Amino acid sequence: MLITIVESPLDAILKLRHELLRPDRKPEELVSQADISDMAIHLIATINGQTAGMLSAGPEPCPFNPCDNSWRLRGLAVIESARRRGVATALLKSVIARSHAKGARALWGLTRMAAVATHIRLGFETIGEPYEIPPTGPHCSTFVRLTDALVSLLSHPQRPRNVVGRHCV
Ligand SMILES: CC(C)(COP(=O)(O)OP(=O)(O)OC[C@H]1O[C@@H](n2cnc3c(N)ncnc32)[C@H](O)[C@@H]1OP(=O)(O)O)[C@@H](O)C(=O)NCCC(=O)NCCS
Structure with missing residues (x-):
């Protein structure tokens, strides 16, 4: 199984975001400040050539840290x-490495609970208590400082689990 990560135009990302995350909202309603920056990174993952997932990141001040x-x-x-x-x-x-290369020094998100453990394994910590974002359910605020050491650690194929970080209580 080969996972490939490629950059994508924002339009294609918004269509997928609508289909996979927010079918209740139109694609054009799902744009944030981070998405439209010239620096933004929009990634699609494929497995054996088939679209498997997506993730974006871009400059936007962190409201909680x-x-x-x-x-x-x-x-x-x-x-x-x-x-x-x-x-x-x-x-x-991939987003950690690419955003760090473009000058990002921290990444943050309003993360659905289903994805929190995956973030923590990569060095993120949770900030504060979980909260609801209707209609999509419980979330945690997640945050990681992007250091040369973290980027180097994550670039190795095998790395220890739970680099840093803690769960919401
Ligand atoms: C949350 C979500 C993004 C996770 O995606 P994913 O590709 O399944 O995530 P990963 O495969 O990297 O990790 C998920 C689990 O699979 C495990 N895993 C990873 N590779 C594996 C492999 N080759 N074999 C077996 N298990 C594996 C991970 O250890 C992890 O385990 P855990 O659930 O015990 O923590 C996905 O479930 C999703 O899209 N959910 C709905 C939308 C959503 O919640 N998005 C998050 C918005 S912030």
């Missing part, structure tokens, strides 16, 4: 038949 050069994660999703094969992990690793 302000710091310089923070980027927001947007729209992580993996199609149901491709889950639990490392696609989300590959997308997050």
Whole structure:
């Protein structure tokens, strides 16, 4: 099984974001500040050439842990038949490396509970208590500082689990 990560136009990402994450909203309603920056990164993952998931990131101030050069994660999703094969992990690793190379020094997100463990394994921590975002359910605020050491650690094929971080209680 070969997971490939490629950059994508925002239009294609918004269509997938609508289909996989927010069918209740139109694609054009799902755009945030981070998405439309010239620096933004929009990634699609494929398995053997078939679309398997997507993730975006771009510069946007972090509302719960302000710091310089923070980027927001947007729209992580993996199609149901491709889950639990490392696609989300590959997308997050790729965004960490690519955003760090473009000058990002922290990544943050409003993360659905289903994805929190995957974030923590890659060095994110949760900030504060879980909360509801209707209609999509419980979320945690997640945050990671992008250091040379973290990027280097995650670039190795095998790495220890639970680099840093803690779960919401
Ligand atoms: C949350 C979501 C993005 C995770 O995607 P994914 O590609 O399944 O994630 P990964 O495969 O990287 O990791 C998920 C699990 O599979 C395990 N896994 C990864 N590769 C594996 C492999 N090759 N074999 C077996 N298990 C594997 C991981 O250890 C992890 O285990 P855990 O659930 O015990 O923590 C996906 O389920 C999804 O799109 N859900 C709906 C939308 C959503 O919630 N999006 C998040 C928005 S913030």
